[in-house]
Amino acid sequence: MAYLFSYGTLQKKEVQLETFGRLLVGEKDILTGYKLKMVEITDPEVLRKSNQKYHPILNFSGDSEDEIEGLLFEVTEEEILQADEYEVDDYKRVETVFKSGKKGFMWVDKINLS
Template structure:
């Protein structure tokens, strides 16, 4: 099974973690993802002021999701298989507007995702 750092986890992205530049800067590699979706959430935008995140993403406004409780609401994105170390790198990339929690995706997979804090 490997050490805890080598074990893979699933990370769902509906925003800038899908960008090649952000993946290279954050993980040192391009991630391979599969299309999936988060039922029961809606997507909005948040202004980013962190200079390092702005440099990596090149975008002043990033998407952010909030639980609605309505299963008809859905946010599309990609699910990536990453290491625990890469999950820690993703934690470092995200600003305080976000918190990481586990959700069940439309596919039935459980994945980490960053939602409105």
Template sequence: MPLLFSYGTLRDPNVQQINFGRLLAGRDDRILGFRLEQVEITDPHVLAVSGRTHHPILIATGHPGDEVAGAVLELTDDELRAADDYEVDDYRRVEAPLASGGTAWVYAAR
């Protein structure tokens, strides 16, 4: 089962219900080597689902001391593809290290 680190709207229960049809199991963690900024969202579907014009976005720094809090979510391959469809505009999915050890997929700036 894929792991996805979420630091923004994918942690929202309403967003999860709309995108995946269920609430995702998860645990608190931190992603290493990134900092947070904001990005303007222009996709009409994402705007309607999240209700927000600006979302947080990870910027890779490569410095292990830079970290962002969030949650590691467990989802299926189909749900990961649904997350790809939701995370549009300036996002891309990459694999990144977790503070707890191991890695997870995460959406970061292109």
């Protein structure tokens, strides 16, 4: 089992059902050292699934005062790959440790990596 951190549209039930074929189970967690900004999505499939033109995206700040709340979902390795397909060109998957001490994957702005 792996962990996937969601701070945006992967928390939506409809997106989970479309992307993974099931509702994900998770708990609240916090990511430090990042800030959120918005990115315009142009991929038609992602727009259809999320019904949202602008999605949040993480930018590394390095400041321990910056915290992002989200949900840490338990997923399979296959579901991580399915999430990769959903998180389009602007995003890059990275692994990190969250405030809970758990290690998991998240998607960040590929231009502003830590």
